[in-house]
Amino acid sequence: MAPASEPNGVEWDRYLSRLPEPLRLVVMLFYFEDRSIGEVARMLGVAEGTVKSQLHRARRALADMME
């Protein structure tokens, strides 16, 4: 199977817009703003474990979208 082409900015916008709001937020903060798990947790007022589990769910969803 040929590898999928790299998504551009517009495609990333589309993928991210399909994520539920809390997941989109942690992805934006962790990956796109390069915040640590602790910083994201403090900014959102949630536990670090919650941020991690939201990142897990977001990664599963994004990987499925890009298949």
Added chain:
Amino acid sequence: MDCQRVQDEILESFIATRPADVQALVEAHVSGCATCAAFAEKQRALDRRLSAMLAPPPLSPRFRAAVRERVRHERGVFWTDLLPDAVHFASCGVVTVLGLVLLPLGAPVVLAIAAAGTVLAHVVLTAAHESLDAAEEYN
């Protein structure tokens, strides 16, 4: 370790470093489980795409110099650009006046020495500016 736990560990490994013993258990499971191997590959592909998206675009070495030149061209000359030269000539003027008052030499001699010193210092100052600009362009 069951598949669910292994996949959680795979996801966690993209967020934080995992203990070596846990990583070894995950690798042992993945090597014998097609489902988890495919899951790991999908996550690696996602990570590559995230990295590609977030990496700054490659720029030619001349790009920054060209941008700086363009900015300089577009903004024209600000008074702040002329400040070092203004300070230089003002300082030389003050030193010349002091030389005329304090040195036991005739005015033509003092003025000739001051003019030569001013020109020499200006040449050195300009050369230093150009060297700094060149060094910045390579950084």
